Amino acid sequence: MELIKKSGAKIVGIQVPEGLKRMASEVAKEIVEKTGAEVIVSGDPCYGACDVDLDLCRVADLVIHIGHSEMLEGDPLLDKIVYIEARMKADVKETVEKATDILSARRVGVVTTVQHVHKLDDIVEVLEKSGIEAVVRTGGKRTRYLGQVLGCNYEAARDLDVDEYVFVGTGQFHPLGVALASGKKVVAADPVTGNVSVIDTTPMLKRRYGAIARALDAEKVAVLVSKKPGQKRADLARKMAALGEEHGKEMVLVYLDRVEPEVLINLGVNAAVCTACPRIALDDQAKYPVPILTPPEFEILLGVRRGDYPLDEIE
Amino acid sequence: MELIKKSGAKIVGIQVPEGLKRMASEVAKEIVEKTGAEVIVSGDPCYGACDVDLDLCRVADLVIHIGHSEMLEGDPLLDKIVYIEARMKADVKETVEKATDILSARRVGVVTTVQHVHKLDDIVEVLEKSGIEAVVRTGGKRTRYLGQVLGCNYEAARDLDVDEYVFVGTGQFHPLGVALASGKKVVAADPVTGNVSVIDTTPMLKRRYGAIARALDAEKVAVLVSKKPGQKRADLARKMAALGEEHGKEMVLVYLDRVEPEVLINLGVNAAVCTACPRIALDDQAKYPVPILTPPEFEILLGVRRGDYPLDEIE
Numbered sequence: 001m002e003l004i005k006k007s008g009a010k011i012v013g014i015q016v017p018e019g020l021k022r023m024a025s026e027v028a029k030e031i032v033e034k035t036g037a038e039v040i041v042s043g044d045p046c047y048g049a050c051d052v053d054l055d056l057c058r059v060a061d062l063v064i065h066i067g068h069s070e071m072l073e074g075d076p077l078l079d080k081i082v083y084i085e086a087r088m089k090a091d092v093k094e095t096v097e098k099a100t101d102i103l104s105a106r107r108v109g110v111v112t113t114v115q116h117v118h119k120l121d122d123i124v125e126v127l128e129k130s131g132i133e134a135v136v137r138t139g140g141k142r143t144r145y146l147g148q149v150l151g152c153n154y155e156a157a158r159d160l161d162v163d164e165y166v167f168v169g170t171g172q173f174h175p176l177g178v179a180l181a182s183g184k185k186v187v188a189a190d191p192v193t194g195n196v197s198v199i200d201t202t203p204m205l206k207r208r209y210g211a212i213a214r215a216l217d218a219e220k221v222a223v224l225v226s227k228k229p230g231q232k233r234a235d236l237a238r239k240m241a242a243l244g245e246e247h248g249k250e251m252v253l254v255y256l257d258r259v260e261p262e263v264l265i266n267l268g269v270n271a272a273v274c275t276a277c278p279r280i281a282l283d284d285q286a287k288y289p290v291p292i293l294t295p296p297e298f299e300i301l302l303g304v305r306r307g308d309y310p311l312d313e314i315e
Numbered sequence: 316m317e318l319i320k321k322s323g324a325k326i327v328g329i330q331v332p333e334g335l336k337r338m339a340s341e342v343a344k345e346i347v348e349k350t351g352a353e354v355i356v357s358g359d360p361c362y363g364a365c366d367v368d369l370d371l372c373r374v375a376d377l378v379i380h381i382g383h384s385e386m387l388e389g390d391p392l393l394d395k396i397v398y399i400e401a402r403m404k405a406d407v408k409e410t411v412e413k414a415t416d417i418l419s420a421r422r423v424g425v426v427t428t429v430q431h432v433h434k435l436d437d438i439v440e441v442l443e444k445s446g447i448e449a450v451v452r453t454g455g456k457r458t459r460y461l462g463q464v465l466g467c468n469y470e471a472a473r474d475l476d477v478d479e480y481v482f483v484g485t486g487q488f489h490p491l492g493v494a495l496a497s498g499k500k501v502v503a504a505d506p507v508t509g510n511v512s513v514i515d516t517t518p519m520l521k522r523r524y525g526a527i528a529r530a531l532d533a534e535k536v537a538v539l540v541s542k543k544p545g546q547k548r549a550d551l552a553r554k555m556a557a558l559g560e561e562h563g564k565e566m567v568l569v570y571l572d573r574v575e576p577e578v579l580i581n582l583g584v585n586a587a588v589c590t591a592c593p594r595i596a597l598d599d600q601a602k603y604p605v606p607i608l609t610p611p612e613f614e615i616l617l618g619v620r621r622g623d624y625p626l627d628e629i630e
Contacts, residue, residue, distance in 0.1 A: 021581035043571030256358030
């Protein structure tokens with residue numbers, strides 16, 4: 001509130017992810033009452049700090065982005081954004097203690113998401129009490145905190161001199177990413193449910209090689225390029241289109257905000273290479289009528305890449 | 316093709332409405348082959364000339380917008396757009412002749428959509444042969460042709476000194492709009508199906524007054540403002556928000572590209588006033604969990620407007 005008053009902003013934008021949308025109007029009300037500014041809420045879905053609402057930045061003097069940590073730079077519109085990170089209060093100690101029972105290595109990499117980065121000390125403390133050395137490192141440009149990973153970036157997990165990892169956080173996607181990026185055992189400790197589990201990458205790998213196989217005969221392939229500021233990989237898309245053409249595919253570059261089944265049906269393509277968020281291919285394949293591949297998966301399909309399964313990451 | 320070559324465009328964008336998306340890759344292929352330019356297809360849905368892809372304009376040197384007639388001005392990005400209007404070959408004479416059997420007036424207003432405007436002479440000829448005087452006028456700034464109406468604009472039908480109208484075109488929405496805007500008898504002549512019918516506004520009016528009634532007790536109301544360049548009515552939205560507040564409603568301004576049921580559920584509002592495309596409220600109400608009103612309908616709800624049903628139009 002102080003910040004808004006000081007900035008002298010007359011129009012304040014608010015962007016929140018879907019799970020927090022309901023709080024948007026409460027926050028709006030408070031801002032209006034305390035600062036007198038006009039408030040405009042971003043109504044489109046928001047999937048991360050990669051997905052900041054630049055249109056809202058164009059109409060507002062200041063935009064409050066709730067739930068994600070700062071990621072992007074470059075566009076002057078981004079300077080209007082103030083990030084308020086969402087932090088979970090959930091205690092991590094008990095769950096991490098459970099995880100130590102499954103960990104067998106003496107040196108363990110520690111990774112988590114922005115919701116729990118403020119608990120990193122607690123995590124390390126519990127591990128050390130069990131005689132386990134905790135190894136953490138910074139991530140890439142897209143992350144802000146020690147040990148922080150994103151659905152599209154696992155630099156904080158990569159190249160650690162450890163044999164196992166512990167991931168603290170919710171959901172299966174991030175620890176799966178750590179396992180695929182590192183090729184090592186990952187124990188996922190969910191401080192919300194209290195569940196602890198060892199990640200099995202086999203089902204995901206089966207699904208992905210299945211998708212690659214189904215795309216083998218595709219004649220017409222869309223290369224999807226995202227409009228979202230932190231998901232726009234136009235050069236990679238051009239590379240994929242050229243590579244496909246070289247291998248006899250008919251490629252079409254498609255620029256879009258949201259990847260949706262109807263788009264692919266209407267375009268009449270047999271497969272797609274998605275250069276937007278990697279999770280679209282890995283998480284949501286089931287809802288699409290045609291196989292959607294990540295760029296490295298498309299390279300496997302064309303036979304120009306071999307070796308371990310290549311996780312698609314955005315740097 | 317000549318135009319693209321002459322313009323020297325290196326990156327050409329293509330935007331087509333959903334029904335024509337499949338032709339996008341054919342057109343793309345032809346452009347690549349004949350001009351050597353890179354082609355990028357807009358993958359997001361496109362609902363009219365109000366819905367031009369400004370993001371695509373930002374990355375392309377020239378954008379071909381297929382299917383709609385030019386509507387907007389003001390933004391320099393719009394200068395990059397070349398409009399290729401879709402015209403239907405369907406012969407209109409037979410259907411209009413059928414329509415003359417149902418028309419009882421001697422002076423009849425003639426309205427149609429861009430797909431058939433090139434057949435206006437044929438329509439007038441058939442009417443005159445039957446001894447009916449055809450009256451046509453230009454529409455507003457958003458239309459280009461004599462007698463042309465849009466889903467959001469019926470100026471070409473308004474204030475004609477006639478007792479009846481003939482609408483030539485497909486679908487029920489446009490002739491319904493003519494009937495609501497004029498308050499007069501409208502005969503719809505569909506040259507594609509060959510069907511001719513008199514428009515009944517009663518079911519639509521019942522539905523709309525039903526929606527207004529359901530919204531009466533709504534405490535928290537979203538005012539939806541579109542990001543689409545030709546649907547952005549921010550001043551009207553502000554007016555609605557202020558009017559609602561005056562009448563004790565909690566109003567929240569929501570800025571969005573696509574109006575979707577999830578948005579309204581997640582925001583936790585009980586009703587919405589839509590300042591974007593009027594068809595969202597009138598055509599699609601059934602898919603929303605809460606009543607969505609047009610701005611004049613919201614004025615009825617608040618008791619600040621009386622009289623005939625007020626069609627929402629964008630000028």
